[in-house]
Amino acid sequence: xxxxxxxxxxxxxxxxxxxxxxxxxxxxxxxxxxxxxxxxxxxxxxxxxxxxxxxxxxxxxxxxxxxxxxxxxxxxxxxxxxxxxxxxxxxxxxxxxxxxxxxxxxxxxxxxxxxxxxxxxxxxxxxxxxxxxxxxxxxxxxxxxxxxxxxxxxxxxxxxxxxxxxxxxxxxxxxxxxxxxxxxxxxxxxxxxxxxxxxxxxxxxxxxxxxxxxxxxxxxxxxxxxxxxxxxxxxxxxxxxxxxxxxxxxxxxxxxxxxxxxxxxxxxxxxxxxxxxxxxxxxxxxxxxxxxxxxxxxxxxxxxxxxxxxxxxxxxxxxxxxxxxxxxxxxxxxxxxxxxxxxxxxxxxxxxxxxxxxxxxxxxxxxxxxxxxxxxx
Amino acid sequence: xxxxxxxxxxxxxxxxxxxxxxxxxxxxxxxxxxxxxxxxxxxxxxxxxxxxxxxxxxxxxxxxxxxxxxxxxxxxxxxxxxxxxxxxxxxxxxxxxxxxxxxxxxxxxxxxxxxxxxxxxxxxxxxxxxxxxxxxxxxxxxxxxxxxxxxxxxxxxxxxxxxxxxxxxxxxxxxxxxxxxxxxxxxxxxxxxxxxxxxxxxxxxxxxxxxxxxxxxxxxxxxxxxxxxxxxxxxxxxxxxxxxxxxxxxxxxxxxxxxxxxxxxxxxxxxxxxxxxxxxxxxxxxxxxxxxxxxxxxxxxxxxxxxxxxxxxxxxxxxxx
Numbered sequence: 001x002x003x004x005x006x007x008x009x010x011x012x013x014x015x016x017x018x019x020x021x022x023x024x025x026x027x028x029x030x031x032x033x034x035x036x037x038x039x040x041x042x043x044x045x046x047x048x049x050x051x052x053x054x055x056x057x058x059x060x061x062x063x064x065x066x067x068x069x070x071x072x073x074x075x076x077x078x079x080x081x082x083x084x085x086x087x088x089x090x091x092x093x094x095x096x097x098x099x100x101x102x103x104x105x106x107x108x109x110x111x112x113x114x115x116x117x118x119x120x121x122x123x124x125x126x127x128x129x130x131x132x133x134x135x136x137x138x139x140x141x142x143x144x145x146x147x148x149x150x151x152x153x154x155x156x157x158x159x160x161x162x163x164x165x166x167x168x169x170x171x172x173x174x175x176x177x178x179x180x181x182x183x184x185x186x187x188x189x190x191x192x193x194x195x196x197x198x199x200x201x202x203x204x205x206x207x208x209x210x211x212x213x214x215x216x217x218x219x220x221x222x223x224x225x226x227x228x229x230x231x232x233x234x235x236x237x238x239x240x241x242x243x244x245x246x247x248x249x250x251x252x253x254x255x256x257x258x259x260x261x262x263x264x265x266x267x268x269x270x271x272x273x274x275x276x277x278x279x280x281x282x283x284x285x286x287x288x289x290x291x292x293x294x295x296x297x298x299x300x301x302x303x304x305x306x307x308x309x310x311x312x313x314x315x316x317x318x319x320x321x322x323x324x325x326x327x328x329x330x331x332x333x334x335x336x337x338x339x340x341x342x343x344x345x346x347x348x349x350x351x352x353x354x355x356x357x358x359x360x361x362x363x364x365x366x367x368x369x370x371x372x373x374x375x376x377x
Numbered sequence: 378x379x380x381x382x383x384x385x386x387x388x389x390x391x392x393x394x395x396x397x398x399x400x401x402x403x404x405x406x407x408x409x410x411x412x413x414x415x416x417x418x419x420x421x422x423x424x425x426x427x428x429x430x431x432x433x434x435x436x437x438x439x440x441x442x443x444x445x446x447x448x449x450x451x452x453x454x455x456x457x458x459x460x461x462x463x464x465x466x467x468x469x470x471x472x473x474x475x476x477x478x479x480x481x482x483x484x485x486x487x488x489x490x491x492x493x494x495x496x497x498x499x500x501x502x503x504x505x506x507x508x509x510x511x512x513x514x515x516x517x518x519x520x521x522x523x524x525x526x527x528x529x530x531x532x533x534x535x536x537x538x539x540x541x542x543x544x545x546x547x548x549x550x551x552x553x554x555x556x557x558x559x560x561x562x563x564x565x566x567x568x569x570x571x572x573x574x575x576x577x578x579x580x581x582x583x584x585x586x587x588x589x590x591x592x593x594x595x596x597x598x599x600x601x602x603x604x605x606x607x608x609x610x611x612x613x614x615x616x617x618x619x620x621x622x623x624x625x626x627x628x629x630x631x632x633x634x635x636x637x638x639x640x641x642x643x644x645x646x647x648x649x650x651x652x653x654x655x656x657x658x659x660x661x662x663x664x665x666x667x668x669x670x671x672x673x674x675x676x677x678x679x680x681x682x683x684x685x686x687x688x689x690x691x692x693x694x695x696x697x698x
Binding site for chain 1: 403406643
């Protein structure tokens with residue numbers, strides 16, 4: 001709107017000078033965020049994790065359902081540098097192993113031959129970024145040795161590869177969920193907060209019904225409603241839907257409270273006095289100002305969704321075999337007999353913790369960065 | 378105050394109705410009913426199945442089924458468990474105390490630890506111990522209970538120090554009364570530590586943040602400038618005010634007493650409500666799921682109400698009428 005820019009046009013010199021010092025709220029927030037060490041650590045960890053998920057095909061030594069039935073519950077293979085004769089190898093190597101006792105799951109190493117770990121080897125085919133066909137994988141060893149860096153599960157499938165592929169499910173679930181709950185929450189909470197009165201009352205009572213349930217009970221019950229005979233991908237999207245169904249209400253309530261306070265601000269009153277219609281006020285003045293809140297809440301609710309999905313999958317109600325997600329991989333360790341003999345089955349849990357911690361670091365940093373009360377400079 | 382409570386209780390009625398409707402609708406969405414399984418059983422005749430349908434009212438239209446269920450609930454009858462062949466209320470009662478025991482123990486541990494740790498961390502902000510506690514708290518809030526539960530079970534298995542899973546040993550019924558208490562106490566260590574760790578982490582962060590906020594206030598500066606001892610300033614002035622916001626959290630925790638341990642109970646085999654609800658969800662034991670869902674919702678809502686009331690009692694600045 002031309003009228004809004006009028007003072008600047010009148011005194012360009014004055015404002016040009018000030019513009020050097022003045023920063024947009026986003027720049028201020030970014031400056032503040034950069035000073036938040038934990039937030040930056042969290043951000044870097046997340047970039048690494050998402051890159052891992054994106055390049056899972058390249059990084060994983062084996063494909064998602066590659067299995068060696070003779071090597072079930074195989075312990076993690078440690079890359080070695082010194083061989084049986086005491087010679088040092090610059091290139092790390094592994095030994096081939098053979099199952100000795102299927103009951104106790106013990107394996108013996110054949111120390112006569114070393115199998116050097118090779119990089120950028122040709123292995124099982126995949127499509128890079130779901131498009132480009134390729135066979136190049138980052139690491140591998142020659143047959144018949146296997147490179148099971150984090151061990152295998154009961155079917156002899158490489159845990160590291162499954163964790164890498166599973167990260168695609170576990171990491172994307174949070175983003176998908178908030179990308180559904182944010183628009184719903186903004187529209188629903190925005191309308192309730194902006195119009196107030198009876199509309200607000202009815203809308204919030206409805207949202208409260210969902211908030212009133214213990215989230216995990218509701219999640220369990222809803223997951224039981226899902227059809228069981230659908231494919232992995234469909235089931236995954238359905239889980240996103242139920243997580244969003246549970247999440248939108250709390251988010252709407254937050255937005256509604258914030259919009260309620262924004263409504264009283266001078267610039268909104270000014271816009272109204274200028275004769276702007278409701279839709280324009282909501283779209284141009286109110287919702288853009290909720291952006292900082294939305295970013296903070298989103299970054300803090302993504303880990304909640306990640307935990308929700310892993311909890312469900314852990315209990316066998318979420319993502320199911322043969323697909324993998326971190327929670328569903330961890331459920332192999334839920335059997336204490338399995339776990340006691342193969343403690344490496346707990347590894348997927350560490351990935352859950354690292355991802356959630358990273359999001360919490362980043363979310364707290366964002367909250368501090370966007371909260372002007374805490375801003376010192 | 379009393380008027381406020383009464384008004385809040387009245388406001389609960391539409392909310393509770395909403396809770397019952399939603400619980401009912403979700404269950405109805407579920408594909409196939411409980412009788413589907415029985416129907417596949419060749420021993421059970423078609424007549425028996427039909428009779429069961431009629432008994433449970435499954436042959437009536439939806440809204441009639443709902444109203445029947447609701448009317449029964451008002452009379453304190455939560456329906457009948459298909460799978461266990463006992464009244465739902467009886468089934469829930471048998472699990473309720475176990476879940477409460479676990480969560481109350483965890484709650485007590487959490488508050489006893491979190492408040493002192495929070496005070497310590499806030500009064501020595503950015504010190505080595507503060508950083509350590511804050512980092513541990515990050516790990517705490519980020520660790521799913523099923524992972525920490527499994528980890529502790531594994532450690533218990535390896536060391537043999539604690540019983541693995543369950544709530545009682547096999548010879549429980551043979552033990553004298555003090556032996557029974559000791560037995561349950563040994564079994565509760567793992568689940569209570571898992572829940573306690575999670576709660577301490579959240580509570581400690583909150584306590585630390587509140588106290589830091591209060592310590593920035595003018596009256597604290599005034600108290601300091603009057604020459605009051607540091608202890609007096611912190612414990613008599615700051616801590617008291619910093620604890621107030623925690624009351625809201627306390628209410629939330631009260632509300633979560635029945636549902637907070639749901640996954641964990643399934644991991645460590647604690648015979649509580651969480652185990653019951655998962656079991657019934659998988660078996661499509663309709664009325665048990667609806668009953669537990671309802672109970673969980675009501676507890677949560679009442680917890681919030683109690684939090685509001687406690688806050689009003691504790692903080693003279695908050696007035697409702």
